[in-house]
Amino acid sequence: MRISSPDRLRDVVERHGLQFATTIAKGMIDEEHPLAISCIERGCRQLQRRLLRSADLIVGIGYDTVEVEYEAWIGGVPLLHIDIEAADVAPAVKLVHQVIGDIDAALAQLAAMPAAAGRWPTAALADHRRSFQMALRPDFIDVWSQHFRDIPCAVTPAPAKDYANTEGMIEINLIALKNGASRGKQVVATGIPAGAAYGPCVRAGELVFPSGLIAVGADGRVPGADQASAFDALSLAGELQGALLMSYMDAVCKAVSVSAANVVRAQYFLSDIRDFAGIAAAWQDRYGRQPHPFACVQVPDPMPASGAVAIGDFWIYAG
Numbered sequence: 178m179r180i181s182s183p184d185r186l187r188d189v190v191e192r193h194g195l196q197f198a199t200t201i202a203k204g205m206i207d208e209e210h211p212l213a214i215s216c217i218e219r220g221c222r223q224l225q226r227r228l229l230r231s232a233d234l235i236v237g238i239g240y241d242t243v244e245v246e247y248e249a250w251i252g253g254v255p256l257l258h259i260d261i262e263a264a265d266v267a268p269a270v271k272l273v274h275q276v277i278g279d280i281d282a283a284l285a286q287l288a289a290m291p292a293a294a295g296r297w298p299t300a301a302l303a304d305h306r307r308s309f310q311m312a313l314r315p316d317f318i319d320v321w322s323q324h325f326r327d328i329p330c331a332v333t334p335a336p337a338k339d340y341a342n343t344e345g346m347i348e349i350n351l352i353a354l355k356n357g358a359s360r361g362k363q364v365v366a367t368g369i370p371a372g373a374a375y376g377p378c379v380r381a382g383e384l385v386f387p388s389g390l391i392a393v394g395a396d397g398r399v400p401g402a403d404q405a406s407a408f409d410a411l412s413l414a415g416e417l418q419g420a421l422l423m424s425y426m427d428a429v430c431k432a433v434s435v436s437a438a439n440v441v442r443a444q445y446f447l448s449d450i451r452d453f454a455g456i457a458a459a460w461q462d463r464y465g466r467q468p469h470p471f472a473c474v475q476v477p478d479p480m481p482a483s484g485a486v487a488i489g490d491f492w493i494y495a496g
Contacts, residue, residue, distance in 0.1 A: 179239070179261060179280060180239070180280050180284065181281050181283050181476050183205045183206065185284045185285065185296060185434050186205050186206060186284060187206050188203075188240065188284075188288050189211075189238075189284050189287045189349040190206065190210075190212055190263050190289055190399050191212070192290075192292050193287070193290075193292055193294075194212065194292075194293065194294050195236065196212050196213075196214055196297060196302060197210075197212055197213060197214065197343070197389045198213075198214040198215060198216065198217045198225070198229065199213075199215075199216050199366035200215070200216065200218070200240075200241075200244045200245060200357070201216060201244065202217065205313050207265065208339060209477060210336070211299075212302075213306075214228065214229075215309055216247045216295065216404055217229070217245070217250060218249060218250055221467075223386040224305075224308065225250070225252045225309065226252070228256055228305050229250055229251065229252075229254065230252040230253070231252075231253050233254070233255075233296075233433070234254065234255050234257060234273075235251055235254050235255070235256050235257070236256075236259065237256060237257070237259065237260070237264070238259045238260070238263075238280065238283075238284075238460065239259070239260055239280055240260060240264075240431065241260075241308040242256065242264070242266070244264045246265075246266070246267075247264070247266050247488065248267050248269065248270055249268050251270060253271060254271070255271045255347045256270055256271060256272050256273060257273060257274050257276075258274075258275035259274060259275070259276045259280060259283050260275075260277065260280065261278065261279075261280060262277065263275060263276065263277055269466075272349040273297040275318055278459055279438075289435075292313055296315055297466070301365070306312055306478070306479065307478065307479035312393040319342045326476075328481050329362060329364045329377050329379050330376065330377075330379060331365075331377060331378065331379040331386035331387060331388040331389050331436075332373060332375050333388060333488065334375060334388065334389065335389070335446040335474070335488055335490075336446075336475050336476045336477050336478070337476060337477070337481075338476075338477050346447065347397040350467055352381075352386070354381045354382055358382050359382075360381075360382050360383065362379055362380065363379070363380050363382045364377045364378065364379055364380075364430065364431060365377075365379065365380050365385060365387075365388045365432050366378075366432060367387065367425075367428050367429050367431070367432045368428055368432070369387075369390070369425045369428055369429075370393065370394065370395045371480075372391070372393045372397055373390060373391050373392070373393045373394075373425060374388045374389065374390055374391070374425075375389040375390075375391075375475075375481075376388035376389075378429055378432070380402060380433065380495060383494060383495060383496055384441075384492055384493065384494060384495065385429060385492070385493040386434050386491075386492060386493075386496075387426070387429045387491055387493075388424070389446075389488050389489070389490050390422050390425050390426070390445075390486060390488065390489040390490070390491070391480075391481050391482055391485055391488060391489075391491075392417075392418035392421040392422050392486075393420075393482050393485070394421065395478060395480070397419065399482055399483070399484040400415060400417040400418060400420075400475060401418070402422055402483070402484030402485075403484075405417070405486075408448070411455070412444065412451065412452055412453075412454040412455030412458070414423065414452055414455060414456060414484075414486045415452030415453060415454060415455025415456045415458075415459070415487065416454075416455030416457070416458050416459045416484060417459075418452075418455075418458070418485065418486055418487050419445075419456030419457075419458075419459035419487065420462070422456075422487065422489040423437075423460065423463050423464075425489075425491070426440065426443070426491045426493075427466030429491065429493060429495075430493060433493065433495040434495075435493065435494070435496070436496055437463075437464060437467070438495075439468060439494045439496075440470060440491055440492070440493050440495065441470055441492050442470050442472065442491065443460075443469065443471045443489070443490075443491050444470070444471070444473075444474070444489070444490040444491075445472070445473045445474070445487050445490075446473065446474050446475065446476045446487065447473060447475055447487055448458060448476065448477070448478050448480050448487075448488070449475070449476070450473065450475040450477070450487060452484040452486045452487065453472075453473045456471075456487065458470065458471075458472075474488065475485070
């Protein structure tokens with residue numbers, strides 16, 4: 178898009194409350210912006226199309242059909258096209274108007290108009306973003322299973338804001354057991370509820386790797402989810418969920434006949450870094466002065482369960 182400043186585009190979006198999606202050519206407005214819908218015509222495109230086709234009007238600003246045609250996703254929604262060139266569309270696209278020429282001038286006029294207000298509820302858009310991000314993860318697990326069905330592997334998916342390239346949607350870090358190792362791999366039965374782990378717990382050599390753990394109880398509920406927001410200043414969510422994650426960590430340790438003192442790494446992926454205060458309190462309550470070998474990373478929403486604030490990833494030395 179050829180404009181002198183991305184701020185002009187952001188001003189229009191925010192003034193009129195325009196929910197926006199990008200193509201793979203990202204960068205004009207942060208994808209973490211509360212009005213962002215995400216990238217279109219990449220992963221989970223049917224989910225994105227359903228939302229876009231529920232709109233009253235699509236405004237394509239600087240949209241280049243070389244990347245992806247309007248016809249692919251717009252359905253029967255009317256289109257307002259604003260660009261330096263006329264829209265290249267099939268007759269089926271409902272092109273109600275187009276503004277051709279100086280995009281900066283068009284944005285300035287839009288910014289000067291009385292503010293409009295979109296009718297999409299904020300909660301509905303938040304639910305869509307959560308559903309979209311969550312839909313990406315089973316795709317990965319399914320593909321992984323197709324290729325490595327007979328190879329047990331501990332898996333910890335975590336949401337991320339940016340990747341190494343603009344088209345990226347996933348990056349994979351691997352830890353592998355070398356050929357000829359004296360101790361092979363084995364799946365460890367832990368008794369952790371199936372809904373609380375992304376996959377199996379695997380012993381490889383002298384280390385034990387449970388898959389990513391989520392603070393979900395046997396009843397499928399996140400502890401304290403209904404009350405945590407009222408005690409945000411006390412980091413109640415972090416403390417209650419941290420305590421449950423540590424109980425699962427203890428279950429893994431018990432399954433391989435070691436204590437929590439053998440935990441060599443405790444990594445937490447948090448949607449809000451402030452919740453780590455509660456996790457640290459839960460560790461101290463449970464283990465006293467025992468060192469907490471933690472790493473803590475803030476990641477974007479959504480978490481894998483409603484009300485969850487953390488994913489736990491633990492490494493345990495089993496000798």
